[in-house]
Amino acid sequence: xxxxxxxxxxxxxxxxxxxxxxxxxxxxxxxxxxxxxxxxxxxxxxxxxxxxxxxxxxxxxxxxxxxxxxxxxxxxxxxxxxxxxxxxxxxxxxxxxxxxxxxxxxxxxxxxxxxxxxxxxxxxxxxxxxxxxxxxxxxxxxxxxxxxxxxxxxxxxxxx
Numbered sequence: 443x444x445x446x447x448x449x450x451x452x453x454x455x456x457x458x459x460x461x462x463x464x465x466x467x468x469x470x471x472x473x474x475x476x477x478x479x480x481x482x483x484x485x486x487x488x489x490x491x492x493x494x495x496x497x498x499x500x501x502x503x504x505x506x507x508x509x510x511x512x513x514x515x516x517x518x519x520x521x522x523x524x525x526x527x528x529x530x531x532x533x534x535x536x537x538x539x540x541x542x543x544x545x546x547x548x549x550x551x552x553x554x555x556x557x558x559x560x561x562x563x564x565x566x567x568x569x570x571x572x573x574x575x576x577x578x579x580x581x582x583x584x585x586x587x588x589x590x591x592x593x594x595x596x597x598x599x600x601x602x
Contacts, residue, residue: 481529482530482551483528483529483531485557485570488547488560489560489568489598491524491528491533492533492545492547492560492561492562492568492600493562493568493600494522494523494524495515495535495545495562496562496563496568497600498510498515498518498523499515499543499545499564500564501520502514502518507540508540508541509540509541509542509564510535510537510543512526512533512535515535529551530550530556531547531548531549531550531560532548532550533545533546533547534547534548541564542563542564543563543564544561544562545561545563546560547559547560547561557570557571558571558593559571562600566599567598567599567600568598569595569596570595570596571594571595572593572594572595574593574594
């Protein structure tokens with residue numbers, strides 16, 4: 443019986459030594475460095491892009507008599523149009539009727555006091571929509587209430 447115990451101990455020691463050698467010789471590659479975050483588009487750039495898109499819409503309207511979707515604007519051959527997804531915004535062009543359009547730049551990253559959306563339409567104004575600063579009021583014998591819950595709108599006219 444002692445020979446079989448000795449054999450088992452030797453077998454366990456050999457297995458441990460082989461495992462030790464395997465961990466020493468097999469190297470796990472380090473993880474790749476994190477991808478750099480794209481440079482965030484600032485509000486001024488987004489407003490400028492929306493004004494350029496709005497001008498392209500008016501030019502399209504003058505030639506065809508209706509406003510264009512994003513694919514129609516691109517097919518029109520205007521290569522100067524901005525990209526529709528400058529991080530952290532995504533531009534959406536909606537044409538619900540031939541004589542109406544809306545271009546919205548939606549923010550899809552962390553807000554950090556950035557506007558939630560920037561909007562333009564045929565009026566030629568670019569409006570930023572900033573989320574409300576919510577704060578709760580408490581009174582001892584009343585239910586809590588939210589105050590200052592309306593978003594703010596700041597509009598300016600596109601330069602032509």
